Amino acid sequence: xxxxxGYIGLILQGALVTLELTxxxxxxxxxxxxxxxxxxxxxxxxxRALATTYIEFFRGTSIFVQLFWVYFVLPFAGVTLSPLQxxxxxxxxxxxxxxxxxxxxxxxxxxxxxxxxxxxxxxTRGQAMRHVILPQALPLMLPTFxxxxxxxxxxxxxxxxxxxxxxxxxxxxxxxxxxxxxxxxATILVLYFLMALAISTGxxxxxxxxxxxxxxxxx
Numbered sequence: 001x002x003x004x005x006g007y008i009g010l011i012l013q014g015a016l017v018t019l020e021l022t023x024x025x026x027x028x029x030x031x032x033x034x035x036x037x038x039x040x041x042x043x044x045x046x047x048r049a050l051a052t053t054y055i056e057f058f059r060g061t062s063i064f065v066q067l068f069w070v071y072f073v074l075p076f077a078g079v080t081l082s083p084l085q086x087x088x089x090x091x092x093x094x095x096x097x098x099x100x101x102x103x104x105x106x107x108x109x110x111x112x113x114x115x116x117x118x119x120x121x122x123x124t125r126g127q128a129m130r131h132v133i134l135p136q137a138l139p140l141m142l143p144t145f146x147x148x149x150x151x152x153x154x155x156x157x158x159x160x161x162x163x164x165x166x167x168x169x170x171x172x173x174x175x176x177x178x179x180x181x182x183x184x185x186a187t188i189l190v191l192y193f194l195m196a197l198a199i200s201t202g203x204x205x206x207x208x209x210x211x212x213x214x215x216x217x218x219x
Contacts, residue, residue, distance in 0.1 A: 032093060
């Protein structure tokens with residue numbers, strides 16, 4: 001009979017890579033979401049155009065193609081990335097484009113009276129955004145940000161195509177070595193579910209924390 005302890009350990013090692021990809025990719029995605037999302041509501045046309053181009057390009061092309069471009073094509077331009085770096089960059093830029101529209105929509109959802117109050121208080125646009133608009137818009141973003149984080153987690157499976165040893169890659173290795181499909185893929189199914197559940201739980205906690213004391217904000 002097959003000794004599964006070593007093979008399960010191999011998949012768990014891959015799970016750590018998946019977790020690393022998810023965390024770093026999510027950080028990049030959040031940064032890009034705010035940069036591009038706020039760029040979309042900028043008063044400068046060039047900034048709006050640049051943000052829109054980024055969003056439409058990464059939403060309108062396949063994550064597979066984006067990953068291959070980052071890993072296989074960029075070296076021709078003198079930029080060589082490790083599989084982990086390529087995975088983080090492709091996933092972060094892709095999910096960040098979706099997050100940018102979440103940021104834009106949440107900022108636009110803040111009532112006109114709030115902006116007029118900022119003008120009455122003689123706040124600059126930057127001060128109004130930082131102290132009034134974003135604190136109210138953030139609770140509106142969090143539920144969708146949670147969904148985006150889970151989508152990014154599931155999207156990490158594509159990095160197995162560039163031989164990064166995430167848990168999907170390791171499950172394929174185990175299947176090839178043991179001839180069993182059920183056990184390795186059932187294992188990563190459970191692991192993906194547990195990671196997604198952890199993200200959902202964490203985001204719900206963060207929503208409660210952020211909305212504490214903010215009257216009139218719906219989550």
